[in-house]
Amino acid sequence: MIEAIKIQLKSFGNSQKIELLKIRGGGGGKVLFFAFFGGAAKPTLCLKMASQPEYNLSIEAEFEKLGAAKKLPGGLGNSVPEPKAIIDIDGRSISIEEAINGKQFSNGEGKANLDRVFDWVCEFHKVNATAKSADREFLFDCLGQYQAAFQGEDRQKFLGSTQKFIDRVWSENLKMPLVSQHGDLHFGNIYIENNDLKVVDWANFGRIQFAGYDLNSFLERQDCAPEMKKDYLQKFFDRYSLSKERLSNWFEILNLFQGLEKLSRSDGYFSDKTLGQYFGIEEFLWLS
């Protein structure tokens, strides 16, 4: 397979010598390679291959989304890697894009870089805002996506607890703007290359979610101190002129979704302890 990929890549550069470094990043049936041309110290291309043919469609869909993200206005497109091509080897789809070489954040990285990401997210949300606001049905629909992870009696408990949670936090004044998200923003997908901020992994781009979801996701995974997280979210929501009460309720909702996202990545096996740990909302648990 590796040899076959190298042969195909020769059309992308002048060098006959191509080496691959294989990295598996994330799940979802993707296998990542970095392609090095002519003995270069840094990779030129990033390849995403379907680990099995069943994942071909998701690879192709991600490539399309990357193309759409590259066209983002206002200079945001420059922060997106350039899509190159989709190829097929032995029935497996492989997307080829520009490799981003740069520094990534570490845990607890300085505030200056967090500010840069914050500015980027604000700009990103501005160009991706939709005309709609979230309503109660939207909230139910979003939570419904996670229902499949629960089975049997657990599903009834999940639905019951979800109902209680929504009843507690929801009010007619809670409507929140909806935006088209990046969907997987964390420090592993952000680079600083030549002093420019670059964002990779656009597989979930375009998913409609509550404003603030991307930012909350990033801050959560950055292990940001709770107070700092609240500051950034407060600044973000100030743009929407939210009342303190609405803001507090939206923090809870964002935390809920963040927790569900984490758990749904863990192969869908939930436990009471894990729910409490991620949500921090005791009354949501089966205990209620």
Add this chain to the structure above:
Amino acid sequence: MRNNYKLIEDIPVFTNDRYWGEIEESQMRDLLKKIEESGFEAAKKSIFQADQKFYEFIFGEVRSDWRFCLPIKKEWKVLDIGAGLGANSFALAKEVAEVRSMDSSFLRAKFIKLRKEFENQQNLEMLVGDALDLPFEDQLFDLVVANGLFEWLGVTDKFDSPPEAQKHFLKEARRVLKPGGWLYIGIENRFAATYLFGGVDHSGLRYTSWMPRVFANFYTKLRTGKRYKTYTYSKYGYEKMIKRAGFSNIQTYLVLPGYNVPKYIVAWEHLAGLKYLTTKILGGQNFRKKTLKFIIKFPLVDRLWRFLYFSFAIFGQKQ
């Protein structure tokens, strides 16, 4: 397949049962009991909740990513020797025509059988057999998998010296491969830095892989009462053995964190990739990692560092 086997719970058993594994035999029995009583799905969930690392060890897709180094075809027949709990067998079964999953332990073969039924993997067959006496006719397979097996072959009464057992295995593997078929060996490096800094060797003791064999044998006998039999080799040591057994087109890859979870795979010759992996991709901010990231930029360090890597994925093709 030869027909001199006993059939126990629909599993062909060619040899005496010998249990080994990541969990105690009693825990394995408990797990099998749980599967039989509550179903595979429930057992899978309980493994996940108890120990996510162990769950990934059994079911993680990345465990068999070494397969992307080979030109695997749909019509291939694969023999997975020392299949354990089936991580490689099940991944390969999704891509090839047929997988024979062989282990020396009946309990582990039974786990594979139950998993096969749960996942409805029709093209996978399990058996209990001896890696030193493969119960198959000649030239049957396109790929023989020996992941985490080679170092244990010397622990046998059939051969006095571990290298003789290992050479015999290579001969057997070659026998059952078709011309042009591939052998994959996932194995530790005898001279891995880990062992030099006190990591425990397969002998259960520290430093034995770095010792001359005579000293290792003496030391192991002194400490455990048993001979030193878990021979590993350097990169060139493995390649020499494999070549002498009649394999060619030998390719060696460095795998991180290890051959059991080959998340990162770099070809031995790809120094730029090794450097990039070490300095840019791998995390860790402790003193040792920071030192390594610093010194690997210097000439020659990258070449030498390969020789101290923890483990290899090695491929050889039958001439």
